[in-house]
Amino acid sequence: MDKIPITNIGFEKLEEELKNLKSIERPKVIKSIAEAREHGDLSENAEYHAAKEKQSFIEGRIADLENKITRAEVINTKKLKSSKIIFGATVTLGEVGNNKQIVYQIVGTEEADVENGKISISSPLARALLGKSINANVEVYSPGGSKEYEVENIEFV
Numbered sequence: 001m002d003k004i005p006i007t008n009i010g011f012e013k014l015e016e017e018l019k020n021l022k023s024i025e026r027p028k029v030i031k032s033i034a035e036a037r038e039h040g041d042l043s044e045n046a047e048y049h050a051a052k053e054k055q056s057f058i059e060g061r062i063a064d065l066e067n068k069i070t071r072a073e074v075i076n077t078k079k080l081k082s083s084k085i086i087f088g089a090t091v092t093l094g095e096v097g098n099n100k101q102i103v104y105q106i107v108g109t110e111e112a113d114v115e116n117g118k119i120s121i122s123s124p125l126a127r128a129l130l131g132k133s134i135n136a137n138v139e140v141y142s143p144g145g146s147k148e149y150e151v152e153n154i155e156f157v
Helices: 008-037 046-071 124-129
Strands: 004-007 072-075 090-095 101-107 118-120 137-142 145-155
Touching (some): 004 008, 004 046, 004 101, 008 046, 008 072, 101 124, 118 124, 124 137
Parallel strands (some): 004 072, 101 118
Antiparallel strands (some): 090 145, 137 145
């Protein structure tokens, strides 16, 4: 079974979601199913079918989260030190030919959120950045075309 790299913050979020599903959402949907059963004929009971569908989703998500948590390799990014870009690094990039600066943290696939500055270690940009140092130029090829960046800063937060 392969280990999944994840930051300590991402791991805590997975655990919180699992706890919420088990202690709040699961009992709530069980109650909804019981109430819908009381309404009689289940074959034409939309509330019952909706509740059963929601229960199926919740149980599937619980199984998925439990699997990810058992396979997680938790990495505390605050304890990392490197002059090169590695998993967990927060990288400041300058777009070559443009005065734009972007900041991304390289995280596990489960916690990637581009809008909040977290890119998956398996993304084209992260793969191109791994192993690079400050002042290195990186050309990234993606479906939208290629872009060139300069690594301006590397930190671990």
